[in-house]
Amino acid sequence: MRETFIATTTALLDEDPRTALVLADISAASFAEAHRRHPDRVLNVGIREQLMAGVGGGLALTGMRPILHSYAPFLIDRAYEQIKLDFGHQDTGAVLVSIGGSYDAAAEGYTHQSPGDVALLDTLDGWTVHVPGHRDEVPAMLRDAARHDDRVYVRLSAQENSLAHPDGSRLRVLRGGTGPLVVAVGPMLDPVLEATTGLDVTVAWTNTPRPFDSDGLRALVTTGEVVLVEPYAKGTSAHLVSEALIGIPHRALHLGVGRAEVRRYGTRYDHARAHGLDPAGLRRSISGFVSWTRS
């Protein structure tokens, strides 16, 4: 996904003079050629993430369309107040593109992991959040975001589904059933499909959890039972599920990255297992939810 982001952003810089890229050293080498061609619009501020956001905010104030990029914990967690004030409070926007997600950087440790990025943006108004499940979903997200001035977050990850799905802006049913609804966000689709093999559930998917497809959820929750599987902090979307289903008696299970820090290195597969987000862990949780329903 990172390579797709680099290719698409490089093309956007060539095609649209409004596009500007602000980096804080991360991925700077990959944009060296773009910087040579557009020295005024490819800006590497060094390891200064507060400034990266401030520069993005200033660019937006002059009518440019800034794209900011770094590891999720540096882009979002570290510069949270700059994101809050230098964009939202100024009534401007930007495209924030992160890599690393919740635990791609497993061996790097917790400093390089941001399970809370989407929850942090949920405290702010007007952020569209894209969580692509496959690299081929990325170009359309970036090209669409470059065309307007709103606030957009694109959360890239090393975890990918085997297939790309072209339109994930709303909930799409990818496996029909008569039982509970299981919603997979972004790259959680493949683990969810594997985990629910043989279970009578409906599996729906989106790569755009914000704005949340409340109408789609209401239409699909036929049994009043929903499982939400997100690749970031567990329960991040709980408040939106609750709001969407107000007036509908329902039961919900939220699966995602746990709050407790996993003080182990290893790989992202190890961390998925530790958080119960591997197919086996998901199957345990979802089966328990389903059997509780039927008992």
Next chain:
Amino acid sequence: MHMTVMTTPRHPVHTLLSRVTGDAKHAPSAHSTLDVLWVLYDRVLRITPETTEAPDRDRFLLSKGHGPAAYYAVLAAKGFIPEEWLDDLGSWDSPLGHHPDRVLLPGVEVGTGSLGHGLGLAVGTALGLRAQGFLDTRTFVLLGDAELDEGSNHEAIAYAAAIRLPITAIVIDNRSATHGWPGGWSGAPTWISEDGEVAAMSDRTRAGLSVGIPARFPNWSVSVVNGRDHDEIEKALRPVAGRPSLVVAEV
């Protein structure tokens, strides 16, 4: 010594300032910015109430959003906002808050209040203007000396110097920084003017090279002025080519 000091009670902006009420908490800092703001809007900035949306207008960013009474008074004196607005500060129905909001106020470039945001926004603004070919448009940002303690400023200070970005930062020095001035910094000068112009500097500027605020702005053009002297302020705000410019206004 001749000084063109504005702060006489007869100046019309004082009448306007006195109409701004309800800001007792921040009163000293409000008045510390008055003369610099007046010089900016009266003599320097290429912006009028008719050009607040012009893409090539000069930009002034009040980073130090605290104590904006003087800012509001100058904006009213220059016709950006109605004088009547000054009579109502911080109420539910007033667009004038204890910190300014760009969405509510014509002519206000940024909403500030949390310290340490304006300089980074100014760097981005100047870069955006340059990328769009507005090479004659100037970008100014005003900070307080206590605000300078926020680390985010130092990310912007270093970067602006590294890319030789010709923005102008004005620091109002009313010695309000905890640990920041004058005892927080000592020792030899951290840099020598590359143009060898130290000898030509005023005593006030030279004194600031090794201690105080200018020492925090390596590789910026530096001048330290009496923040009440209009001619001195205006002279220090003249464009500097090829690098960022710091004006410390002592008040």
